[in-house]
Amino acid sequence: MLRRDVLAAGLAAACTIPFRALGSQYPSKAITIYHGFAVGGNADSIARVVAGELGQKLGQPIIVESQPGAGGTIAANHVARARPDGYALMLATGGHAVAGALYRKLRYDTVADFQSISTVTTFPFxxxxxxxxxxxxxxxxxxxxxxxxxxxxxxxxxxxxxxxxxxxxxxxxxxxxxxxxxxxxxxxxxxxxxxxxxxxxxxxxxxxxxxxxxxxxxxxxxxxxxxxxxxANVPTVMEAGVPGYEVMSWAGLMAPAHTPSAIVDVLHASVGKALASPKVRATLSEIGGTATSSSPEQMTNLIATDLQKWRAVVSESNIPKQ
Known part of the structure; x- marks a missing residue:
């Protein structure tokens, strides 16, 4: 038993060495941010604003690629199945949790198959x-x-x-x-x-x-x-006579699950620096959002909370599962 434990521990340690090296060298090539909506839309605009500054912080170009369709689930499935090496990221929106609540069969788990990095903006509808x-x-x-x-x-x-x-x-x-x-x-x-x-x-x-x-x-x-x-002169839905109504959406960056923590740390720190840029903050404001960073854990909790909320709406409104 002891010999087997020693061998297992040695194998585990050997497996972590490349990941640590990868984290210290990351990134060494272009990164792609995928999103699941049309070019020129809200998600695309946000992704391009963030990608420009984030690429400067990371020292590598960032490509934004649209994979629209099926409520964003095509792009989400692509990223969930990508190599967890930090080169395939997703610009997720609040629609990520909505899709998890509405679609009957997804090829990925809305929470477990992704590693949150940080939110980048919040906005009302x-x-x-x-x-x-x-x-x-x-x-x-x-x-x-x-x-x-x-x-x-x-x-x-x-x-x-x-x-x-x-x-x-x-x-x-x-x-x-x-x-x-x-x-x-x-x-x-x-x-x-x-x-x-x-x-x-x-x-x-x-x-x-x-x-x-x-x-x-x-x-x-x-x-x-x-x-x-x-x-500021426009009332909220609650002020307009619908008590208890509140919807705030968001956008944030995610990676495939099991992305090494060293890479997640690099990305998280770089997103924070990008969002601190006055230019980025002003541009996000111009297109209707507020620059908003979070910890990976906070973003994961946000998705889980939204998922529960939208599942209740789907059920109580008798919306057919897709």
Whole structure:
């Protein structure tokens, strides 16, 4: 028994040597950040802002690659199965937990198959209508929906998106029913709203800010627990008459599970330095987010908490599993 234990301990020690060496030399080549949404959308914009500064801190180029589809699960599956060597990362959003709650069969575990690195930004969603449309506030939308359930359609960035479940949570809290119309990403969603295909949508600030400034869209409410500073005159959903409603989304970097701790430490420290950059903080603010770092453990706990929340919404709203 003793000889076997000694051999096992020696083998374990030998296996850790390359990982430690890898950590000290990391990174030695380009890193790719994958995300599961359309180019030009919210996740893509955030990934590119962070990648530029992070690449400078790490001394290697960072490539951003979009693998859209299936609520972000295609990209997530790719990263979950990648080598845990720090060269394949994922820019996850709050939709990562949403997908875990909504999809019946995933080829990965939403929490266990990933190593969190740090959150990079947090942001509310905006409830938006056409500026020339009939709705001036959220109360008027909910009144119309209560008179004729499912007569008010809302657009989302796709089945299983955070947009989708956030609106289903709103309908549940308001004791009404809305009609879900999914689109393929934020850009298609906003085009549909501007084209009057749907009267209402929920979207991240990145997707609608330019149209709000141009006077084409009106924001009825924001989804956070308090008013959003860039639109301090716009009420929250709770202030607009839906008690207990709160949705804050986020984006953060993850690696495959079992990524060596030395590499995780390098990435975490570099993300923190990147987010301390005034340029990065200002750019994230311009596209609607607040630069927000976290420990790996805090990010993992955030995902687990969101997963539990959205599972309850899926169950209580009788949303069919995908």
């Amino acid at each position: 905006l409830l938006v209508v056409r500026a020339d449309g009939p709705y001036r506030d959220l109360a008027s939308v909910l009144r119309a929906a209560s008179v004729s359930p499912r007569s008010i359609a809302y657009g989302s960035a796709g089945i299983g998106s955070t947009h989708h479940l956030a609106m289903e949570l709103l309908a549940k809290k308001a004791n009404t029913e809305l009609l879900h119309v999914p689109y393929r990403g934020d850009a298609a969603l906003v085009t549909a709203l501007l084209g009057n295909e749907v009267p209402l949508t929920i979207a991240p600030p990145t997707a609608v800010a330019q149209h709000v400034k141009a006077g084409k869209l009106r924001v009825l409410a924001t989804t956070g627990p308090k008013r959003w500073a860039p639109m």
